[in-house]
Amino acid sequence: MVRWLLPSACVEHVLGDLQERMLEGDPRSAPRRYILDALVTVPSVIFSRVVRGVDLRLAGLYLAAQGVIFLVLTFLCFDAPRFLQTARGLERILCFAIAAVALRLIQDAYRPLAGAPKFILFMAAFNVYFYFGESHHFLGAIWAIVFGDVLMTKARRIFEKHVSGRQDRRTS
């Protein structure tokens, strides 16, 4: 469980440290101490990885990408003018886009994602809730999951290429 929750860059040494702490002291209370240690340590490690990897420019790109997806779907799937004007649609789209970006940033902390597609499930549930709840349009929800993820991945690749390209020019 702890291994599944930890970002892959931290699994090895954090699990080892938790195990070493568990082996110290009374063996009868070792499992309880391990669980308590894990409950306190794992969220700190995840938080630290997220903060370490966050770049505000990339977060802005993600927000733009996810916002565009939600806006396009609003026009495709339900009565856009009514939704945007009378149902405070723009604010709701912005809130959902911010939440989707936050989930994506947490997911990025788990890179490389091999064997750990944790937050794709959250993204999927989240998008299904939004589109199914708002429009009862299941295909729209699937569209949001797939294209939202694709667009944000593309945004990340362009950002990394642009940033690393500028860094290379600066050092040469």
Added chain:
Amino acid sequence: MPKSESCGQFEQLVLTSILTLGEQAYGIPIHKKVQQLSKPKSVTLGAVYVTLDRLENKGLVHSWLSDPTPERGGRSKRYYRVEAAGERALRESAATARRMWDALSEVTIGRHGRKWGEAWK
């Protein structure tokens, strides 16, 4: 002279622990040393990890994974070493703390003119 990063108090404790532990500076011993230095305040292992990550981001420490060790279920240890920038930052923090103490030592309190902090020496 290169500009040095500033360190918070907890970062100073972690840097001091890494320096004093030498070649044995990995998660658990660093945590124990920090707990010793920060008594009576208690310190969680998670707080130490967060600070180690922050120090590495600032370029004040460097880390690497060791070979797997059988006593830890075949898992590696992540060792830390203080970089030159980290030593500079810690030296400046210590110098600032010394100047503060010297200034405070001149402050007298009460009608007997007792020196501030005398009881702590």
